[in-house]
Amino acid sequence: MTRATSPFYVTLIYLFFYIPIIVLIAYSFNNAQYSLLWHGFSLRWYQELFTDADLWVSVWHSLLLGVLSATIATALGGLAAVSLYRYKFFGRNFLYALIFILILSPEIVMGISMLILFNLINVRLGFWTLLFAHITFCMPFVVVTVYSRMVSFDKYIFEAAKDLGATDGVIFNKIILPLLWPALLAGWLLSFTLSLDDVITSYFVAGPDFEILPLKIYSMVRLGVKPEINALCSVMFIVTLLMVMLSQFMLRKKP
Amino acid sequence: MKNDSTFKLFSLSIVWVWLLFFSLVPYGLVIIASLLSHSENNLIQLPFTIKNYIDVNNIIYLRILEKSFYLAGLCTLICLVLGYPFAYIIARMKSSFKGLLILLIIIPFWTSSLIRTYSMIAILKSKGIINSFLMGIGLIHTPLPLIFNNTAVLIGLVYNLLPFMVLPLLTNIERLDNRLIDAARDLGANRLTTFRKIILPLTMPGIIAGCILVFLPAMTIFYIPDLLGGAKSVLAGNLIQNQFLISQNWPFGSAISIVLALLLAMLLLIYWKSTRGKKERDLL
Numbered sequence: 001m002t003r004a005t006s007p008f009y010v011t012l013i014y015l016f017f018y019i020p021i022i023v024l025i026a027y028s029f030n031n032a033q034y035s036l037l038w039h040g041f042s043l044r045w046y047q048e049l050f051t052d053a054d055l056w057v058s059v060w061h062s063l064l065l066g067v068l069s070a071t072i073a074t075a076l077g078g079l080a081a082v083s084l085y086r087y088k089f090f091g092r093n094f095l096y097a098l099i100f101i102l103i104l105s106p107e108i109v110m111g112i113s114m115l116i117l118f119n120l121i122n123v124r125l126g127f128w129t130l131l132f133a134h135i136t137f138c139m140p141f142v143v144v145t146v147y148s149r150m151v152s153f154d155k156y157i158f159e160a161a162k163d164l165g166a167t168d169g170v171i172f173n174k175i176i177l178p179l180l181w182p183a184l185l186a187g188w189l190l191s192f193t194l195s196l197d198d199v200i201t202s203y204f205v206a207g208p209d210f211e212i213l214p215l216k217i218y219s220m221v222r223l224g225v226k227p228e229i230n231a232l233c234s235v236m237f238i239v240t241l242l243m244v245m246l247s248q249f250m251l252r253k254k255p
Numbered sequence: 256m257k258n259d260s261t262f263k264l265f266s267l268s269i270v271w272v273w274l275l276f277f278s279l280v281p282y283g284l285v286i287i288a289s290l291l292s293h294s295e296n297n298l299i300q301l302p303f304t305i306k307n308y309i310d311v312n313n314i315i316y317l318r319i320l321e322k323s324f325y326l327a328g329l330c331t332l333i334c335l336v337l338g339y340p341f342a343y344i345i346a347r348m349k350s351s352f353k354g355l356l357i358l359l360i361i362i363p364f365w366t367s368s369l370i371r372t373y374s375m376i377a378i379l380k381s382k383g384i385i386n387s388f389l390m391g392i393g394l395i396h397t398p399l400p401l402i403f404n405n406t407a408v409l410i411g412l413v414y415n416l417l418p419f420m421v422l423p424l425l426t427n428i429e430r431l432d433n434r435l436i437d438a439a440r441d442l443g444a445n446r447l448t449t450f451r452k453i454i455l456p457l458t459m460p461g462i463i464a465g466c467i468l469v470f471l472p473a474m475t476i477f478y479i480p481d482l483l484g485g486a487k488s489v490l491a492g493n494l495i496q497n498q499f500l501i502s503q504n505w506p507f508g509s510a511i512s513i514v515l516a517l518l519l520a521m522l523l524l525i526y527w528k529s530t531r532g533k534k535e536r537d538l539l
Binding site: 006009010013014016017018019020021023024027076079080082083087089091095098102104105106107108109110112113114115116117119120132133135136139167168169172190193196197199200203204214217218221222229230233236237240241243244245248 | 261262263266267269270271273274277278279280281282284285288298299337340341344345356358359360361362363365366367368369370371373374375376377378384414417418467471472474475476477478481482492495496499500505508509512515516519523
């Protein structure tokens with residue numbers, strides 16, 4: 001590729017990435033139900049969106065689920081990453097491989113495996129099944145984020161702390177946590193986004209009592225294109241955009 | 256020293272218990288379920304049988320698996336061809352915009368893929384952007400059939416999965432040592448030879464990681480064929496989904512998943528071998 005064509009090519013790919021999103025946002029302001037022609041600027045669809053009570057219940061459910069599963073997944077994933085980094089123990093390679101497999105295994109397999117498990121132990125599908133499933137698929141991503149951060153640590157810090165009489169608990173509280181918090185926060189944000197966006201696993205473990213946003217959008221989208229969904233998707237895109245920028249900021253900032 | 260082992264024991268046991276109960280046990284259950292029978296009254300029941308695996312070996316299901324592999328493979332190839340030059344240009348850029356450009360790749364990677372698939376409908380449908388534009392300038396008179404077929408599924412898959420190809424490639428190409436390329440050029444290699452003998456082998460881990468990250472989800476994201484495809488666009492993911500939630504034949508659905516997982520595991524094994532002992536294994 002020559003010097004002249006490469007900016008052109010890069011621009012084309014970015015257009016491919018962003019044109020659908022821009023179109024979506026533009027049409028959310030269009031004052032027409034079905035037409036693709038511009039009928040003037042309108043906030044009508046946003047008004048309809050903000051008065052749809054059912055939808056807001058599912059938004060609240062998704063946020064609750066996202067915060068809880070991201071928090072628990074970050075705690076578990078953080079402990080797993082610290083253990084993998086600090087200790088030699090029986091089954092360490094197995095644990096490493098298991099986390100790797102969890103990241104790469106198709107989501108649909110995790111969905112059906114959880115469905116079979118919950119069916120076997122007779123748990124009613126709903127909030128708890130979603131929570132357990134979301135924690136499980138978020139955790140490996142936290143482990144990877146935190147572990148790759150720990151690899152850049154100076155190992156002598158731990159030796160120095162040990163020489164000065166610190167126990168593992170003290171090392172964890174006084175050294176590991178302060179150094180790791182940007183990675184933990186990035187892991188939390190990644191988990192939160194994954195949980196908020198998940199369709200496939202949730203599809204299998206969700207019940208009728210606890211409706212969440214992605215599944216609600218999925219059922220709305222299957223019925224056809226509605227400008228109200230354009231408005232909803234635009235709001236979600238802006239929220240994700242802010243979260244990505246926040247997490248990038250957290251990761252870049254060196255302690 | 257007692258405190259040390261308490262902390263170690265605490266963190267290890269909580270992690271192990273969770274993973275055992277919520278990933279190893281359920282995955283084991285899928286294997287067991289695939290070997291059981293199914294009836295009108297029970298989702299899963301005894302006796303043990305290998306009937307489900309014999310049923311997978313049916314021309315209808317094999318066709319669907321074959322088509323899934325074909326579409327996923329084609330999608331991976333298109334992502335690689337589009338993504339490699341793109342990642343290469345961005346990775347070797349010295350501009351101060353580079354950080355921003357990388358952030359612009361990460362944003363679609365993090366945005367809900369359902370939403371991005373939905374936005375494709377507005378572009379591809381018969382009165383959508385592309386058709387309206389082409390008819391507006393008088394290039395075509397009837398709308399092109401861009402949606403509710405395999406082409407739409409392919410476009411949707413590429414659009415959704417391209418960032419998964421670009422990001423590992425970007426990390427890999429950024430680590431490329433410039434001196435090796437300069438040395439090759441000094442020794443008289445032309446651009447093509449330099450690419451073939453130096454750049455390509457060194458970026459192979461990134462290529463393989465990207466291909467895996469695209470190929471695996473492409474097989475099973477069932478909502479893309481569901482939204483963009485037509486009645487004939489059933490892929491492996493849709494097949495499993497149907498067995499679980501519509502036909503209610505869990506053992507057969509499990510058997511299809513196991514067959515699929517084994518096929519995909521073979522691909523992963525190749526990846527594992529090719530990056531043995533290298534840092535590139537950390538995909539994200």
